[in-house]
Every structure is written in C-alpha cells, then in structure tokens.
Amino acid sequence: MTTAIKTPPKHGERRCYLAGCRLPECRRANYHYMCRYRLDRARNQNRRVDSAPVVEHVRSLVDSGWSRSQIATAATCSERSVISLYHGYYATIRADLAARILAAQPRIDIVKGKSYVDATGTIRRVRALIAIGHPVARIAAAIGVHRTPLGKLITHGSERVTAQLARDVAGLYKRWAGQPGNNVRARNRAVAEGWHGPLAWDAIDDPNCRPDETVTELGFRERAVLRREEIIHFAWHGDTPEQIHARLHGEVSISTIRQIVQDWRTGQKRQRPNRVRPERQQKELAA
Structure with missing residues (x-):
C-alpha cells in the first residue's frame, strides 16, 4: 500500500490551530470553520455522508483500468483518500470530497498515453x-x-x-x-x-447518448457553397491560391481555387456551359 506523505500545517490553516498554535490567523481559521459547521448543523446539512456510493464509483473506475493516482488527480484529492475508499476503510466521507470523487471521470489529457x-x-x-x-x-x-x-x-x-x-x-x-x-x-x-x-452527436463521448436521426449531413451543393465562402474568406485576408490550397489540405483543386478567387476579385462569376452527356442527348432526340 502506498504511504501518503502529509505536509506540515501552515499558519492560517485550521490544522495548525488543532496542532496547538494560537496565532491570530490560525484562531481566525478555526473560527470560520466552526461558524460554517454551526450553520450547516442549523440547516440540517450533514458534513459527512455514506461512503458506499463513492466506494462503488472508485472501484468501478479501477476495474475499468484507471490507477489510484489518476482518480486522485481528476478528483483533486490525495491518493491516500482514494486508496482508503477503495479498500472500504471509511463508513462515512466528507460531503465535498464525495461530490468531487463521484464527479471524477479522469480525462484523456491527464493520463499517460499507454493507459x-x-x-x-x-x-x-x-x-x-x-x-x-x-x-x-x-x-x-x-x-x-x-x-x-x-x-x-x-x-x-x-x-x-x-x-x-x-x-x-x-x-x-x-x-x-x-x-x-x-x-x-x-x-x-x-x-x-x-x-x-x-x-x-450532442455528447459524442457519452455511451448513453444517441445520435439525432433527423440530422442529415450537408449535400454536395451545400458543401460547395461553404467551400466557396471559405476560399473567399481566406482570399480576403490576403492568402494566395497556393496558400488556400494548403489550408484546405488539397481537398479543392488549385484551378478551382484560382477561378473562385478571380470571380471574387472581378465580381463576375464564370458561366459554365451546360454539358449534356451523349447518351442522354440521344435519348432526348429519340423522344
């Protein structure tokens, strides 16, 4: 079992007052704590809650592959607290600590790459x-x-x-x-x-989230309009067609980009000829 290293109390903390220090800042910290404690008692708000849901949550995270240190980092608490909860040492736990641990879902940006x-x-x-x-x-x-x-x-x-x-x-x-x-x-x-x-997707990481079946992706014409607006936006900021081509990762040909930029600069859109396939033209003539 990992042994937690306790930091010595500092002046201005209630821990320092409990250790016997009676400096004004330590007495003030104890006074504020007791005021909040009495207020919670008057409101019938327990400072400690049942640890069973927290223990279950910690164990489920560990079973899914998270380490104790990762859970402690996500919950902003000590690793010793997580270890004690995992082994069921506490029947009750502070309400604020319980809330932090229950809300803890270790993020991918705070864990090791091989986790x-x-x-x-x-x-x-x-x-x-x-x-x-x-x-x-x-x-x-x-x-x-x-x-x-x-x-x-x-x-x-x-x-x-x-x-x-x-x-x-x-x-x-x-x-x-x-x-x-x-x-x-x-x-x-x-x-x-x-x-x-x-x-x-509304919450793509949530396993319980379901996709909105009514949402459809943009069609060819809608995407073309957005692409044209994006190219004009880059050109307005002074990018050359080559730079725009690089920004778009080559998804639009350089000739198309140049034509769109030219249309935007001249204010005249090129009229493309309406090409009819030979087989379609024969069918129209036969009809």
Whole structure:
C-alpha cells in the first residue's frame, strides 16, 4: 500500500490551530470553520455522508483500468483518500470530497498515453469523419497509425483504446469535423453501416447518448457553397491560391481555387456551359 506523505500545517490553516498554535490567523481559521459547521448543523446539512456510493464509483473506475493516482488527480484529492475508499476503510466521507470523487471521470489529457480509456468517443469520431467523406486511410495517415487496426476498431468495436490514440483522434476530429471530405466511397460506406456525422452527436463521448436521426449531413451543393465562402474568406485576408490550397489540405483543386478567387476579385462569376452527356442527348432526340 502506498504511504501518503502529509505536509506540515501552515499558519492560517485550521490544522495548525488543532496542532496547538494560537496565532491570530490560525484562531481566525478555526473560527470560520466552526461558524460554517454551526450553520450547516442549523440547516440540517450533514458534513459527512455514506461512503458506499463513492466506494462503488472508485472501484468501478479501477476495474475499468484507471490507477489510484489518476482518480486522485481528476478528483483533486490525495491518493491516500482514494486508496482508503477503495479498500472500504471509511463508513462515512466528507460531503465535498464525495461530490468531487463521484464527479471524477479522469480525462484523456491527464493520463499517460499507454493507459486505457473508454473507446466510445474514439470510435464515434472516426466513423463521423468517414460519414462526411474522409476515408480510413487518410484518417490513419493523419494520426500516424496503420489503417488496418483502425479499420478493425471501427468495424468490430472495442471497449478500450489507449489514451494516446484517443487524444490523436480527438485532435484530428476537432480540426476536420467542420471540413467535409470529397470521398464518395467513404460516405456510401457510412450510410450502409448506419454511421452518423458530427452534426448528429450532442455528447459524442457519452455511451448513453444517441445520435439525432433527423440530422442529415450537408449535400454536395451545400458543401460547395461553404467551400466557396471559405476560399473567399481566406482570399480576403490576403492568402494566395497556393496558400488556400494548403489550408484546405488539397481537398479543392488549385484551378478551382484560382477561378473562385478571380470571380471574387472581378465580381463576375464564370458561366459554365451546360454539358449534356451523349447518351442522354440521344435519348432526348429519340423522344
């Protein structure tokens, strides 16, 4: 068992008063504590609560792969308190400490990269990016992993993934969720699998959250309008077509970007000829 190292009390803390110090600041700290204690008693508010729900929560976190130190960091308490709760040493616990521990869900940004975290959010993010036109191969290349294990993850699912993978996918999702891709095959796969895009999720990391079935992703024309507005926005800030092409990660051809920038500068939009396929033209003539 890990032995907690207690820090010595400082002047101005009630611990220092209980240790026998009677300096004005220590007496004041004890006075304020007792005032709050009497007020809580008058309001019938217990300062200590049953520890059973907290013990169950700590044990469930440990069973899911979290260490005691990670739980303590997330709950802003000592590791010794977490260990004592895990072993059921306390029948009651301070109400404020109980609230912090019950609300503690260790985040991926405070744990080690090799630690395991819940895979729900990671799987949903990758599937959402596929739903808006980003293929698995491109997603895997962007986060520096091989496409095969990533493909197996989103196809067969998993309960846990490493915190490093979860962080990498979350960072990529933050950058790409508002930038639809142009891979039609990826979109068709998402439709066939029943995967939903970013707009359908309210709390993507919550296993109990369900996607909004009424939300549909932007179509080709809507995406084209947004892309045009985005290109004009970059051009207005002085970016060259080459710089805009780099910003958009090559998703729009350089010739299209140049044409849009030219249309914006001249104020005249190029009229594209209405091309009719030969087979369609023959059908129209035969009719």
